[in-house]
Amino acid sequence: MLTTIAPFPLTPSINYLVHILNDMDDNSKPLIVRCQSGDDDLGYKLLKKGESFSWKFKLHFFADTLFFCRIRWGNEKNRIFDAFEEEIDNRICEVHARDGDYFWKANSKGIYFSCDGENFRKRCEWDQNIECTDW
Secondary structure: OOOOOOOOOOOOOOOEEEEEEEEOOOOOOOEEEEOOOOOOOEEEEEEEEEEEEEEEEEEOOOOOOEEEEEEEEOOEEEEEEEEEHHHHHOOOOOOOOOOOEEEEEEEEEEEEEEEEOOEEEEEEEOOOOOOOOOO
């Protein structure tokens, strides 16, 4: 009898859902969002105040999964940040063998992250020269 042993742990497929919300103070201008990975370009989205954009995906089996986004609000605010980085976000949200939801919202003070959609913490400044925090 031949037995094959995988050189890496086989984990169940995990679904991830990322949400980005326009929480800007002034609702006269939309938030422009463009998110991408190495394989997918999700295109440009225009979000009015209170609107959100979400996408669902599964992890790459043999590589780390990374989605980054550029968000812009008028000429005043512009930022590129990692919207999903497997190792960091799973550690922060303690997602290991269950589906994971990740929530981002942008307001005039910065870009905030939450694992549950309610308890947000500032993760990025609008200033591109300041690194986003991993906590």
